[in-house]
Amino acid sequence: MPTAARPDSAGSAPAGQQSILLFVAFIVFIDMMGIGLILPVMPSLIEGITGASIDRAAEIGGWLLFAYATMQFLFAPIIGGLSDRFGRRPVLLTTLFLLGLDYVIMAWAPALVWLFVGRIISGVMGASWAAANSCVADVAKPEERGKFFGILGGAGAMGFVIGPGIGGILGEYNDRLPFIAAAVLALVGTAVGILILKETLPQEKRRAFTIVRANPLGSLLQMSKTPLVIGFLAAIFILQLAAQAQIAVWAYWLIERFDWSKTQIGFSVVLFGILLALVQGGLVGRLIGRIGERRTAYFGLMFGIPAYLTFAFAPNDWFVYVGIVVGAASGFAFPAMQQMMSNRISEDAQGELQGAIASTVSLTSIVGPVMMTAVFGAYADQQGLYFPGAPFLVGAGLMLVSILVYAATARRHYSA
Template sequence: MKLPIVFILLTVMIDAMGIGLIVPVMPDLIQEVRGMGIGTAALWGGVLSTSFAAMQFLFGPLLGALSDRYGRRPILLVSLVVLALDYLVMAVAGTIWLLLAGRVVGGITAATQSTANAYMADISKPEEKAANFGLIGAAFGLGFVAGPALGGFLAEYGTRAPFYAAAALAAGNAVFGYVVLKETVDDRIRRPFAWSRANPFGLFKHLGRLPGLGPLLLVFFIYQVAFTVYPAVWAYYTSERFDWSPGMVGLSLSLFGIAMALVQGGLIRPMLRLMGERGAVIYGHVADVGVFLLIGFVSSGTWLLILTPLAALPAVITPALQGIMSKAVGDDEQGELQGALVSISALAMILSPLLMTSTFYTFTKPETSVYLPGAPFLLAAVLIAIALMVFVRSGGAGRSPDVSGSSAP
């Protein structure tokens, strides 16, 4: 594997690890700097998470547009350096406001994933894009698994230790990228910077006008809202329904993350050869409807644990959709597209937890007339079915860029 690709995969993995590294210590750290109980700390934890996602939503298109204008290399390297400094600030933070500022800056620099996706699109042949996006998904999945595990281990050395580790990882990868990363944006695909498309609202309006791309963006958004049911309510659902311990919840999420990495990093290639990108998206949605229905109604914790890694089989949806959309825009719009997808994912992360947790509460509160802890997963199944209908009706493909590789302004 070429060293620039290794750097890109490490960047995405470290991004995922950096988030997971600090999760185990955040409750104790918030209580430490604020002097509050666990309940109030949880509320502040929600504020920190929401601010992180909000910054991703607002700044994803901006960094994507900057990478189309000034290149992927400077955006990636500067983001990693700022992220390392941000973790160091959080490591010494003595107030909740400094922690909040750290999460705001972290959300802005987390757009490294959009630029990493754009870099991967730049160096991939059209028929390779979906599979290579799968590699990025696999790297994120591995980081998702390794981050909390390493963070829990480092927490034994104090609430600040994971932040120093995250800073070291980001700084080390920045040095590695400085040495091996080649610029992919040249004058052929370099695009003038425009503020009208460097914000999520203007960018969505522009991309929505491209033939066939608007419905695909809608499918991506609905899927992200449905998929977020896992981080939003999994721990609450398994605790309520099967009385799982935190250790069992962590084990199940690790199984899911590993299986997802295997699907997106390896299994996706033969699936794409067999079904094509459009077929993979349709298969993934149909399979996800089945998985969510099974999770919603399963009555045995043992069967749920067996089902957990199998639930990752529909994970071909995201890279296959990204592949279709990447081929539907010009080479000079890859950064903008990936920035838009980061914003869409962030918006889903803001809205979906509210939707899923309120659904869970409605069907588990003491006075409920219908006790159904799996209701959020049934709602997710309905959303996936809607996304599938939108995808099929859209034809499942956007426009093709012109032969020069650039789109019309």
């Protein structure tokens, strides 16, 4: 359903290590900006290629997300395992370069089948999230990992701040322009990375690559040996499944419910990105330091339900902004849970952990878009009950379940 930081936000990390993490955050920023660039134009691009109505385009968009997420689910453990074996640098740079080539394919795509090809390749290359987050475990102190996970999350949010806004503007001229811009960003990021990025995983901390562990089932079985980790992965799965209500149908819902333009849609994502970057890139580390990682996760999770209910029953488009503000506070939860999990896994398996997290998130993106767009299509087609906010009501219910799973796991298995 995956944050530029000020130099002083890196806290007590040595200067060299701080610069490495800031550049990894820059790579995440470029990666997520490229994804954000294309979000506002996907509905009209699908409509233009297929001639489908907006509700049908939403369903096709759901299947495109399904293809993307399936590849991430399958390849995130492989990418994480490869980064544990060969290091983070070659994995990050190779995937970013191939992602740039993929955007070129999508900019050219003359038919729907080529959009699917592009989304499949994007899913494989987008699994580099595991390697990027593993850099945090390589460099940061255990008690500071949540802060740095937040910085990377904030970098992704900042990519969404700039990406959709620019994508919405470019899309007003041509639906293909955002893909060209995304390709340029990824390729330039690769070139800069070749010159600047240093390796974070020393040879003595690497482990052999084995496909038995480097697959979704194998990595999850490995994580199940640590009860807190597997419990939090379950909570994250439900949390991210709820988030698909927003990820999968956001643009379609705003068009159907409030007749928003591409620019308005783009800047709604910009607002959410600014707030999420503030929460994850600047505030989560401070909150963890003040109230602890366990309570920080609780604090963030509690904001999900009111946000989704606000979207579901919004009487006018001003309530969209209210929901965005409330929902951004839920960004405290994920980095805090990442820190608790990372601190319970050995140093040579951090890539494996991040791959398992990425696979878990990707699994929700396999199930979620099809589920949420189907709910949207069923209640936005003027037949029977008309309630285009229905996916957000489903999301609120899922958030309640996620809170209960997190609470039960933390109560039984957490110790400071």
